Amino acid sequence: MRGAVIHAPGDVRFETLDDPKIVQPTDAIIRTVATCVCGSDLWPYRGLEPIGDPHPMGHEYVGIVEEVGDEVTSVKPGQFVVGSFATSDNTCVNCRNGWQSNCLHREFMSTCQADYVRVPNAQGTLVATGEHPDGAFVPSLLAVSDVMGTGWYAALAAEVKPGSTAVVVGDGAVGLCGVIAAREMGAERIIAMSRHEARQKLAREFGATDIVTERGEEGVAHVKDLTDGVGADSVLECVGTAQAVRQALRSARPGGNVGFVGVPHDVAIDGQELFFSHVGLRGGPAPVRRYLPDLVDLVLTGRIDPGKVFDLTLPLEQVAEGYRAMDERRAIKALLIP
Amino acid sequence: MRGAVIHAPGDVRFETLDDPKIVQPTDAIIRTVATCVCGSDLWPYRGLEPIGDPHPMGHEYVGIVEEVGDEVTSVKPGQFVVGSFATSDNTCVNCRNGWQSNCLHREFMSTCQADYVRVPNAQGTLVATGEHPDGAFVPSLLAVSDVMGTGWYAALAAEVKPGSTAVVVGDGAVGLCGVIAAREMGAERIIAMSRHEARQKLAREFGATDIVTERGEEGVAHVKDLTDGVGADSVLECVGTAQAVRQALRSARPGGNVGFVGVPHDVAIDGQELFFSHVGLRGGPAPVRRYLPDLVDLVLTGRIDPGKVFDLTLPLEQVAEGYRAMDERRAIKALLIP
Numbered sequence: 001m002r003g004a005v006i007h008a009p010g011d012v013r014f015e016t017l018d019d020p021k022i023v024q025p026t027d028a029i030i031r032t033v034a035t036c037v038c039g040s041d042l043w044p045y046r047g048l049e050p051i052g053d054p055h056p057m058g059h060e061y062v063g064i065v066e067e068v069g070d071e072v073t074s075v076k077p078g079q080f081v082v083g084s085f086a087t088s089d090n091t092c093v094n095c096r097n098g099w100q101s102n103c104l105h106r107e108f109m110s111t112c113q114a115d116y117v118r119v120p121n122a123q124g125t126l127v128a129t130g131e132h133p134d135g136a137f138v139p140s141l142l143a144v145s146d147v148m149g150t151g152w153y154a155a156l157a158a159e160v161k162p163g164s165t166a167v168v169v170g171d172g173a174v175g176l177c178g179v180i181a182a183r184e185m186g187a188e189r190i191i192a193m194s195r196h197e198a199r200q201k202l203a204r205e206f207g208a209t210d211i212v213t214e215r216g217e218e219g220v221a222h223v224k225d226l227t228d229g230v231g232a233d234s235v236l237e238c239v240g241t242a243q244a245v246r247q248a249l250r251s252a253r254p255g256g257n258v259g260f261v262g263v264p265h266d267v268a269i270d271g272q273e274l275f276f277s278h279v280g281l282r283g284g285p286a287p288v289r290r291y292l293p294d295l296v297d298l299v300l301t302g303r304i305d306p307g308k309v310f311d312l313t314l315p316l317e318q319v320a321e322g323y324r325a326m327d328e329r330r331a332i333k334a335l336l337i338p
Numbered sequence: 339m340r341g342a343v344i345h346a347p348g349d350v351r352f353e354t355l356d357d358p359k360i361v362q363p364t365d366a367i368i369r370t371v372a373t374c375v376c377g378s379d380l381w382p383y384r385g386l387e388p389i390g391d392p393h394p395m396g397h398e399y400v401g402i403v404e405e406v407g408d409e410v411t412s413v414k415p416g417q418f419v420v421g422s423f424a425t426s427d428n429t430c431v432n433c434r435n436g437w438q439s440n441c442l443h444r445e446f447m448s449t450c451q452a453d454y455v456r457v458p459n460a461q462g463t464l465v466a467t468g469e470h471p472d473g474a475f476v477p478s479l480l481a482v483s484d485v486m487g488t489g490w491y492a493a494l495a496a497e498v499k500p501g502s503t504a505v506v507v508g509d510g511a512v513g514l515c516g517v518i519a520a521r522e523m524g525a526e527r528i529i530a531m532s533r534h535e536a537r538q539k540l541a542r543e544f545g546a547t548d549i550v551t552e553r554g555e556e557g558v559a560h561v562k563d564l565t566d567g568v569g570a571d572s573v574l575e576c577v578g579t580a581q582a583v584r585q586a587l588r589s590a591r592p593g594g595n596v597g598f599v600g601v602p603h604d605v606a607i608d609g610q611e612l613f614f615s616h617v618g619l620r621g622g623p624a625p626v627r628r629y630l631p632d633l634v635d636l637v638l639t640g641r642i643d644p645g646k647v648f649d650l651t652l653p654l655e656q657v658a659e660g661y662r663a664m665d666e667r668r669a670i671k672a673l674l675i676p
Contacts, residue, residue, distance in 0.1 A: 093568055094592045099616050102592035157618075230431055245609060254432045254440035255625075264609030271583060271605025275598065275621045278437050280495075282618035287593075 003114025004319040007054045009047035012320045020118035025070040028122035030063035034142045035112045037322045037334045039172045045323050058113030059085035060146045072122045079128040084288035085109050085146045090124025100289035115338045127292045139307025140299040148306040149288030150261050151177030155185050157259025157282040158234035162186030169248045170238030171199040173309040173333040178236040180304050183207030223251040242267045252279045310335040341452025342657040345392045347385035350658045358456035363408040366460030368401035372480045373450045375660045375672045377510045383661050396451030397423035398484045410460045417466040422626035423447050423484045428462025438627035453676045465630045477645025478637040486644040487626030488599050489515030495597025495620040496572035500524030507586045508576030509537040511647040511671040516574040518642050521545030561589040580605045590617045648673040
């Protein structure tokens with residue numbers, strides 16, 4: 001088969017690779033129907049995370065089950081499945097508590113920009129749709145496997161409630177999906193922080209009521225202007241830089257909540273500032289599996305359409321162009337079709 | 339009148355001071371019935387916080403109203419009142435959201451180790467008991483004004499639920515009151531971290547089911563041994579040092595919650611560690627006013643007896659001995675009677 005391999009910053013190649021095989025009786029092999037490039041893939045691509053030896057990339061996927069290990073009974077060959085970027089047995093204590101992305105047997109997916117993918121913990125990870133979905137749903141189902149699930153978690157961690165005010169920091173695919181989530185959870189006012197016209201437009205389409213273009217302290221000041229001077233009830237941090245986290249914390253009202261889902265890079269949170277703010281803070285890799293059945297339903301009933309974040313579709317063999325387009329912000333998110 | 343004045347680390351004096359007067363129409367003057375020394379008073383006493391010019395001390399109080407400003411109608415002279423260490427108008431947006439300790443007109447109490455005290459924002463701060471309480475209730479009512487209210491908030495911030503497991507880091511008065519709070523909120527297992535026999539005994543009396551004497555990583559390991567290897571649902575951090583905060587965060591299970599109420603001193607929280615832990619974190623000066631009526635009821639109906647944290651009672655004029663005894667850990671908390 002063929003798939004993407006990162007060799008160095010800026011150097012993603014489409015190469016011939018060994019076909020994946022069942023290694024554990026809990027594995028499944030799927031044939032990729034669609035995959036994509038994630039904002040977090042840009043960290044190593046930009047040289048901001050070590051790469052080490054050349055290795056495959058990708059953790060978002062929908063596909064058709066090809067083969068399952070002996071212990072997998074929940075899905076079977078031929079079914080269309082969606083899974084999370086973090087695999088989970090869905091039975092351990094952390095899974096039972098609802099934190100499947102902290103499963104004791106968790107393995108992060110990392111080889112999905114390829115024709116075929118091995119999915120560990122398949123029994124507890126994959127959710128099959130009733131029948132093969134219409135192709136029009138594929139982008140949104142793919143979004144559910146990561147960015148939509150992550151935006152959903154950000155809104156839950158930020159405790160978005162009906163009638164509340166939410167701020168979304170970050171206008172990447174996760175932030176835009178966070179807008180969808182905040183709207184679904186009943187936020188009355190949704191302030192999207194974005195400086196990019198195309199993203200602002202999509203944010204509004206997804207439910208944003210206000211756009212703030214400033215960053216840093218100016219952005220915080222603008223948010224406070226819009227929120228009775230005190231800040232927002234809920235803030236969804238969808239970037240992961242120190243500046244974005246600080247901006248998120250300072251945009252929340254006293255006693256408000258910040259959900260942070262951008263993987264933090266060099267972020268240290270000042271204990272005393274957090275203390276006196278009374279702001280609640282929770283983050284992490286989203287436990288997408290917890291929401292997967294509901295989110296698949298929301299997509300298939302046409303209630304949400306997070307697939308709109310894909311503004312570039314390429315054949316998988318052009319994966320390198322997908323990285324380039326996202327790196328240069330020519331695309332929000334690149335969909336890849338094998 | 340007379341009261342405590344701190345001059346330098348280790349140097350608290352009992353001096354003659356001007357009687358307080360009504361300054362704002364929202365003020366009240368109370369005659370102190372009881373006051374005390376707080377763990378947080380030890381930070382400057384130990385030279386760990388700057389002192390500046392000599393100044394009065396104390397932020398915990400119960401007393402009899404002597405005089406009220408023109409705008410104060412909720413309490414009247416002669417009534418026995420309890421208030422919070424943080425004053426609040428109880429009408430601003432932050433108060434309405436339940437964050438009275440972040441009131442837009444907040445003033446922290448700071449002169450309570452004295453015969454008389456001026457209470458700003460008296461209308462929204464003071465709660466009168468129906469009649470003058472029996473003297474036996476005075477220590478517990480005094481505890482409600484800070485340490486019991488703070489322990490209560492720690493348990494709420496840590497989201498203690500019926501049937502859950504809670505860890506309390508810190509065996510000072512706040513930590514011990516946190517044990518009471520966790521029990522009242524239905525925690526099935528309460529692990530108190532304490533190395534001091536008298537405090538362990540009181541923790542058990544208040545509802546602790548287990549004692550962990552180790553600190554740091556050893557303490558975390560012991561907590562994990564007691565909690566299926568994953569950590570506790572809720573952790574109450576009642577110290578404020580970097581070590582205690584780290585210990586609290588690491589003692590929580592994935593997706594658990596930490597309430598931190600020790601004022602942080604040189605605490606920086608690693609964003610990436612917090613992220614991957616999925617732990618929720620909320621702290622701050624407790625919004626005691628939110629709970630004050632309920633906590634006063636719990637005391638006066640005999641349901642809770644947080645006054646037991648006072649293991650030393652002194653006449654106010656011996657306030658310096660109160661500080662010494664707490665500094666040397668000869669006393670958990672010193673009650674002062676004018």
